[in-house]
Amino acid sequence: MKRSLVALTGLLFGALPLMNPLAQALAQVDLALSPARLELVLPPGGEVTEVVRLTNGLDREEPLSVALRPFTLTPQGDVAESDERNLCPHLTVTPTAFTAPPRGTAEVRLTLKAPPGAEGTLACLVVFTAQPRPTGPGGLRITASPSLGLAVYLTLRGTERPALRAKVGGEGKALPLSLENPGNVLQRVTGEARVFGGEGKEVARLPIAELPVFPGGYRELALEPEAPLSPGRYRVVLILESAYGRYAAEGVWAVP
Numbered sequence: 001m002k003r004s005l006v007a008l009t010g011l012l013f014g015a016l017p018l019m020n021p022l023a024q025a026l027a028q029v030d031l032a033l034s035p036a037r038l039e040l041v042l043p044p045g046g047e048v049t050e051v052v053r054l055t056n057g058l059d060r061e062e063p064l065s066v067a068l069r070p071f072t073l074t075p076q077g078d079v080a081e082s083d084e085r086n087l088c089p090h091l092t093v094t095p096t097a098f099t100a101p102p103r104g105t106a107e108v109r110l111t112l113k114a115p116p117g118a119e120g121t122l123a124c125l126v127v128f129t130a131q132p133r134p135t136g137p138g139g140l141r142i143t144a145s146p147s148l149g150l151a152v153y154l155t156l157r158g159t160e161r162p163a164l165r166a167k168v169g170g171e172g173k174a175l176p177l178s179l180e181n182p183g184n185v186l187q188r189v190t191g192e193a194r195v196f197g198g199e200g201k202e203v204a205r206l207p208i209a210e211l212p213v214f215p216g217g218y219r220e221l222a223l224e225p226e227a228p229l230s231p232g233r234y235r236v237v238l239i240l241e242s243a244y245g246r247y248a249a250e251g252v253w254a255v256p
Contacts, residue, residue, distance in 0.1 A: 029130050029146045030057030031100070037151045039186075042114040044156050049111045052150060054128060056100035064128050066096045066108065071125045071151070073212060075220045079125065079149070085215065087122035087154050090115050112154060119159035120184025120215050126150040153186055160185045162244035164213070168193060168236050169251025174222035175206060175236065176253075181213040188212050191240035193223055195253065197232070204229060208240070229255045 163183035
């Protein structure tokens with residue numbers, strides 16, 4: 001079962017409407033994580049401890065609590081709670097409650113034990129939550145608790161089975177693109193789509209910024225050219241790269 005965790009991801013906070021109570025609460029905090037995410041590789045049964053630093057940019061102290069949430073990514077790239085490939089039972093956080101000093105930094109230790117018998121990539125979201133903030137327009141007063149999420153990925157060395165399928169092409173002003181990950185490891189891909197006209201002349205290149213695709217999942221994108229293309233049919237060559245190799249696909253793009 002998947003449930004939305006959008007409100008827990010720091011990267012998505014800026015997209016919330018200004019009148020959203022959570023967005024108002026976020027204006028009252030200034031927190032930054034280092035590193036921004038953890039991607040670890042261990043043999044089954046291995047163990048590692050990492051230090052995460054949380055910096056408070058305000059002049060007042062910030063009490064925080066820590067919780068662990070299993071997660072995955074939706075086809076649109078949103079974070080959703082999912083028990084599949086759950087790393088959380090194998091992750092210990094110390095402390096689980098602390099206070100970040102004014103204009104200072106607090107440290108949290110993450111100890112990870114790679115589970116024997118597991119394969120591929122597992123994931124867990126470490127959620128740092130501030131105290132509730134009262135907010136709301138006019139006489140409406142509600143509370144919201146700003147949160148910041150640290151994604152932790154573990155790949156079990158020697159169990160990797162990487163794979164990636166891509167489908168490019170379709171109809172529309174933007175180029176439809178679908179990426180499927182039938183393997184068991186996280187694929188973090190970059191690349192571009194090269195667009196060719198009827199005479200074989202290249203007319204556009206559409207870059208693809210770094211994009212994570214969960215094992216067993218897929219992503220759906222629409223790539224927009226900087227300048228609109230003239231109506232017609234175009235041949236598209238998709239070229240992708242990841243830590244596990246290069247991938248290519250071809251398709252036809254019909255621009256109305």
